[in-house]
Amino acid sequence: xxxxxxxDIAKVANVSYATVSRALSGSNEIGEETRxxxxxxxxxxxxxxxxxxxxxxxxxxxxxxxxxxxxxxPFMSEMAYHIEMRAREHxxxxxxxxxxHDLDLERNVFELLVSRQVDGIILxxxxxxxxxxxxxxxxxxxxxxxxxxLRDLPESYVSVxxxxxxxxxxxxxxxxxxxxxxxxxxxxxSVTHQLRAEGYMDACRELGIEPHVFSSNYSLSSVxxxxxxxxxxxxxxxxxxxxxxxxxxxxxxxxFAAADEAGIRIPEDVSLMGFDxxxxxxxxxxxxxxxxxxxxxxxxAAVDILLEKITDETSGYSxxxxxxTLVIRSSCRNILEKK
Amino acid sequence: xxxxxxxDIAKVANVSYATVSRALSGSNEIGEETRxxxxxxxxxxxxxxxxxxxxxxxxxxxxxxxxxxxxxxPFMSEMAYHIEMRAREHxxxxxxxxxxHDLDLERNVFELLVSRQVDGIILxxxxxxxxxxxxxxxxxxxxxxxxxxLRDLPESYVSVxxxxxxxxxxxxxxxxxxxxxxxxxxxxxSVTHQLRAEGYMDACRELGIEPHVFSSNYSLSSVxxxxxxxxxxxxxxxxxxxxxxxxxxxxxxxxFAAADEAGIRIPEDVSLMGFDxxxxxxxxxxxxxxxxxxxxxxxxAAVDILLEKITDETSGYSxxxxxxTLVIRSSCRNILEKK
DNA sequence: GTGAAAGCGCTAACAG
DNA sequence: CTGTTAGCGCTTTCAC
Numbered sequence: 001x002x003x004x005x006x007x008d009i010a011k012v013a014n015v016s017y018a019t020v021s022r023a024l025s026g027s028n029e030i031g032e033e034t035r036x037x038x039x040x041x042x043x044x045x046x047x048x049x050x051x052x053x054x055x056x057x058x059x060x061x062x063x064x065x066x067x068x069x070x071x072x073x074p075f076m077s078e079m080a081y082h083i084e085m086r087a088r089e090h091x092x093x094x095x096x097x098x099x100x101h102d103l104d105l106e107r108n109v110f111e112l113l114v115s116r117q118v119d120g121i122i123l124x125x126x127x128x129x130x131x132x133x134x135x136x137x138x139x140x141x142x143x144x145x146x147x148x149x150l151r152d153l154p155e156s157y158v159s160v161x162x163x164x165x166x167x168x169x170x171x172x173x174x175x176x177x178x179x180x181x182x183x184x185x186x187x188x189x190s191v192t193h194q195l196r197a198e199g200y201m202d203a204c205r206e207l208g209i210e211p212h213v214f215s216s217n218y219s220l221s222s223v224x225x226x227x228x229x230x231x232x233x234x235x236x237x238x239x240x241x242x243x244x245x246x247x248x249x250x251x252x253x254x255x256f257a258a259a260d261e262a263g264i265r266i267p268e269d270v271s272l273m274g275f276d277x278x279x280x281x282x283x284x285x286x287x288x289x290x291x292x293x294x295x296x297x298x299x300x301a302a303v304d305i306l307l308e309k310i311t312d313e314t315s316g317y318s319x320x321x322x323x324x325t326l327v328i329r330s331s332c333r334n335i336l337e338k339k
Numbered sequence: 340x341x342x343x344x345x346x347d348i349a350k351v352a353n354v355s356y357a358t359v360s361r362a363l364s365g366s367n368e369i370g371e372e373t374r375x376x377x378x379x380x381x382x383x384x385x386x387x388x389x390x391x392x393x394x395x396x397x398x399x400x401x402x403x404x405x406x407x408x409x410x411x412x413p414f415m416s417e418m419a420y421h422i423e424m425r426a427r428e429h430x431x432x433x434x435x436x437x438x439x440h441d442l443d444l445e446r447n448v449f450e451l452l453v454s455r456q457v458d459g460i461i462l463x464x465x466x467x468x469x470x471x472x473x474x475x476x477x478x479x480x481x482x483x484x485x486x487x488x489l490r491d492l493p494e495s496y497v498s499v500x501x502x503x504x505x506x507x508x509x510x511x512x513x514x515x516x517x518x519x520x521x522x523x524x525x526x527x528x529s530v531t532h533q534l535r536a537e538g539y540m541d542a543c544r545e546l547g548i549e550p551h552v553f554s555s556n557y558s559l560s561s562v563x564x565x566x567x568x569x570x571x572x573x574x575x576x577x578x579x580x581x582x583x584x585x586x587x588x589x590x591x592x593x594x595f596a597a598a599d600e601a602g603i604r605i606p607e608d609v610s611l612m613g614f615d616x617x618x619x620x621x622x623x624x625x626x627x628x629x630x631x632x633x634x635x636x637x638x639x640a641a642v643d644i645l646l647e648k649i650t651d652e653t654s655g656y657s658x659x660x661x662x663x664t665l666v667i668r669s670s671c672r673n674i675l676e677k678k
Numbered sequence: 679g680t681g682a683a684a685g686c687g688c689t690a691a692c693a694g
Numbered sequence: 695c696t697g698t699t700a701g702c703g704c705t706t707t708c709a710c
Binding site for chain 4: 354355356357358361368369370373392394395396397398
């Protein structure tokens with residue numbers, strides 16, 4: 001499987017291999033007929049450029065690293081899709097690594113990507129701890145965080161306005177007549193989830209209703225965990241809330257499962273709102289009303305910010321906070337109207 | 340951001356840079372104290388090896404390409420997760436490319452990966468046409484196809500025993516009293532789907548019931564398409580089948596949606612069986628009875644076969660066909676029993 | 679317009 | 695055991 005190189009072409013074309021390089025790179029310091037002749041020979045001989053060699057001398061790989069906790073999480077995979085497409089539009093390819101929600105692994109793969117000379121890294125951290133965890137490494141390569149709000153940390157990130165998301169959602173629930181709303185799934189240590197809870201609480205205050213939040217240290221992105229947690233809240237009978245605002249769609253799915261089990265109907269008995277608008281949310285029989293994170297926009301923004309960082313040597317960082325929107329489906333009921 | 344190299348280390352350590360290389364590579368032709376001293380300096384100076392340079396001389400990148408149609412498809416993303424983890428276990432990293440169900444794009448990214456000198460490629464094709472489409476390129480790099488059954492084409496692949504899957508599923512449906520089963524979603528041009536339909540039809544014949552298959556040229560992996568198609572079959576009233584065997588879980592989800600809309604209850608009025616056992620299938624309110632593709636095993640096998648191909652220069656190919664299993668959830672009813 | 683040559687960071691003979 | 699040296703395939707000055 002010996003592949004043919006620029007030198008082989010040069011020999012056949014009877015030119016120096018620098019000339020072949022010029023022909024290939026679209027340089028203008030080469031005669032038109034020479035270029036065409038060389039290019040034709042490349043074609044005929046089935047020449048494929050060796051990007052690795054080019055990377056060596058150019059000192060850039062046109063490679064981006066993408067670190068996610070789990071690519072099989074619907075939120076992640078949707079982000080990954082858009083990120084990959086956008087990156088490729090700009091001539092970049094993606095190296096994918098799963099960190100499996102493990103900080104040590106996250107650090108490992110980050111270092112790995114650095115040693116592979118990626119031009120930049122996009123990181124979808126599962127918690128706010130990632131920043132501290134990776135801090136010493138971040139200086140080695142342009143990095144942008146996605147999805148997790150890092151508040152005012154000096155590193156680039158793009159996220160949604162989490163505070164506003166739950167604020168909007170709470171207002172909607174209120175407009176549907178709900179006065180007893182449970183916020184389900186606050187996890188300490190994640191500023192993203194801190195902000196979501198705050199948005200809910202502030203909205204409650206403004207609306208003159210009492211906030212109730214159910215905290216947890218479990219994963220907030222697993223429906224299993226959600227259903228475990230939801231079992232606890234449904235143990236109280238009668239269930240004292242008319243609506244549940246889940247911190248994530250996955251959690252909401254878990255609530256669905258636990259509600260079915262407990263014989264509580266959604267939305268007839270209690271309304272359910274999610275956050276993220278993952279692909280699952282739109283499934284038949286689920287049809288979850290939720291807060292949409294503009295995933296494609298976030299993905300695009302992340303790539304663009306990263307490429308800008310790569311191009312401009314000027315250090316600095318940018319925070320891009322996108323606006324979430326309410327997606328109304330069928331998991332919330334207006335309790336002002338008659339049943 | 341100038342990174343430090345082996346030479347910088349050599350200078351500080353007062354040795355030749357070959358010695359540094361030896362220390363790093365764990366060679367045994369180096370003195371113990373020298374190694375330790377060098378390694379300590381590497382540590383102190385924060386040296387990170389340049390994998391690209393190493394790749395150049397080693398003529399292997401320890402990089403695998405993964406081409407999927409859409410990483411945001413739940414089947415793909417689950418496969419991707421396991422593939423990445425397995426690859427990394429063996430010291431390989433993954434370059435991810437989406438082909439977006441486009442044969443030209445698929446070829447493009449394949450070439451791209453070749454020029455990036457990946458050591459091998461894992462391809463999850465969306466149809467059987469991919470083989471013909473990529474044939475001239477496949478000789479350039481070890482490749483293994485995943486999920487799509489290529490029948491007896493001379494290229495490595497791992498897939499599930501599709502024929503057996505639908506056979507088992509049909510028998511199960513029969514055991515639950517179903518005699519009028521519609522097979523939903525045969526697409527010509529895919530041997531995978533050909534085999535699935537055949538498994539169903541042969542089972543019907545053996546069981547002495549009449550096969551009915553609904554063909555389509557739509558995508559078989561989109562719930563949207565599934566619901567469009569399902570609308571057509573539900574237009575017939577009364578609906579003449581007691582069970583529907585969908586060619587994929589995504590299609591089954593579409594059937595769910597159309598059934599809800601048509602006021603047909605699952606499983607009370609008609610039973611529904613899927614194929615793939617994607618993550619969605621286990622969601623509350625869906626709980627789809629389906630045929631499981633052992634995705635983790637497939638992923639692992641794909642990586643292992645590929646690495647073997649990479650290591651053994653001996654050409655040749657292998658076909659690995661795994662056994663599917665029935666996963667019983669709640670979308671099928673036993674119609675022998677009283678309602 | 680084209681060729682010669684240096685060098686990207688590293689490994690692997692080959693000497694000593 | 696350690697140093698010297700020759701590349702890996704390519705881009706890019708610098709001459710001609």
